[in-house]
Amino acid sequence: MSADLPFFRYHPDPLASGSIRESAETCACCELSRGWVYTATFYTARDVSGGFCPWCIADGSAAERFVGDFTDSYGLDGVSEDVLHEVTRRTPGFHAWQDPRWLVHCQDAAAFVGEVGYAELAAHPEALDQLRTDMRLNGWHDESRLEHFLTSLGEEATAMLFRCNNCGVHLAYPDAS
Secondary structure, eight states, rough: OOOOOOOOOTOOOOOTTSEEOOOOOOOOTTTTOOOOEEOOEEEESSSSOOOOOHHHHTTTTHHTTTEEEOOOOTTTTTTTTTHHHHHHHHHHOOOOOOOOOEEEEEEEEEEOOEEOOHHHTOOHHHHHHHHHHHHHHTTTOOOHHHHHHHBBBTEEEEEEEETTTTTTTTEEEEOOO
């Protein structure tokens, strides 16, 4: 197979999230078959034939060559330009029903942990509380409806779970089809 995968500070386990998988496919950037291929979003106006290997994502060559981003900058308010570029151009994105967004805490992008249901989210009460607060601010004023939605996560909707790289707090946002 291939050498160890590069480490992504803001997406530390892209295999578990399904953003990178084993494949004999040739990378569209370096044109090598390195045993792994990226499977999630890439935003570009250029024509790209095939996926990218994790190494071309990590070093920024895929984003540079194809003038694109692996995730939208939506949600990355208040981070430095370096962090913004690392998340959008040198970090694997992730699969989502709606447009993925990256969460921020301690003035830094948080690390994407993965898509979770209620049971996994309940293991991180601070993320569940933050999600409740955000949803109330977005118009979810009926408490029984809000709690029903949250306890049903994992069925017709999920939550995207993140962890702050600085203080370790967990954050989440809902995602539904």
